[in-house]
Amino acid sequence: MSKPTFVSDLNVRIREAERIIALQNENLAALRHLLRNEMGEETPAAITTPENGHTSQASAIDFEGKPSEIVLALVQQSGEQGTRPRDIAEIFVTRKLMTKGSNSVHSHLSELKKKGLVQQKAEGLYIASSKSATAKAVAAPSVVVNRGQKKRTMSPEGREAIRKAQKARWAAVKKAKG
Numbered sequence: 187m188s189k190p191t192f193v194s195d196l197n198v199r200i201r202e203a204e205r206i207i208a209l210q211n212e213n214l215a216a217l218r219h220l221l222r223n224e225m226g227e228e229t230p231a232a233i234t235t236p237e238n239g240h241t242s243q244a245s246a247i248d249f250e251g252k253p254s255e256i257v258l259a260l261v262q263q264s265g266e267q268g269t270r271p272r273d274i275a276e277i278f279v280t281r282k283l284m285t286k287g288s289n290s291v292h293s294h295l296s297e298l299k300k301k302g303l304v305q306q307k308a309e310g311l312y313i314a315s316s317k318s319a320t321a322k323a324v325a326a327p328s329v330v331v332n333r334g335q336k337k338r339t340m341s342p343e344g345r346e347a348i349r350k351a352q353k354a355r356w357a358a359v360k361k362a363k364g
Contacts, residue, residue: 209267220280253283257294261304261314268311271295 260274275291278284295312298304305315 206267209265220277224280253278253290254294254297256283257291258298258303258314261295261298261312264313266313268307268309268313270310271312 256278257274260277261269271291274295275284278291284290295304295306299306299312302315304312306312
């Protein structure tokens with residue numbers, strides 16, 4: 187291996203290590219933010235870490251939406267590095283969105299994978315697909331759907347038929363009595 191190739195390979199590896207460190211610092215800032223929120227301390231919307239001066243985007247995630255939307259946002263936030271289901275489940279437990287386990291997270295990731303919004307890497311990491319970025323930009327407003335039993339309605343003719351039948355039954359009962 188020649189010296190210029192070795193130097194360029196080292197430069198590439200150094201840049202990759204710096205990128206990973208920056209991502210880890212963002213995750214650390216996000217975890218500190220979550221801890222401060224859980225402890226009830228006031229924090230600014232974006233946290234600046236003293237180590238690198240970067241701001242974290244974790245505070246931009248809305249934890250009030252549907253669980254699948256939160257899972258998608260967390261996967262998108264992880265970037266190219268990806269995230270594991272157990273890490274998402276840990277955040278859900280920390281935020282008190284679920285009590286234990288990660289079956290729910292796995293099912294949401296499976297659903298998002300079927301829709302093509304996330305992809306699974308070989309190491310068990312999930313990353314956002316290019317489709318998820320466009321889906322987020324064109325997302326339709328969420329509509330509240332009542333999933334209860336459909337309210338039954340009766341036509342006026344049906345009500346009238348029941349009224350007449352009931353009247354005839356009571357007339358028969360009165361006639362039988364006396």
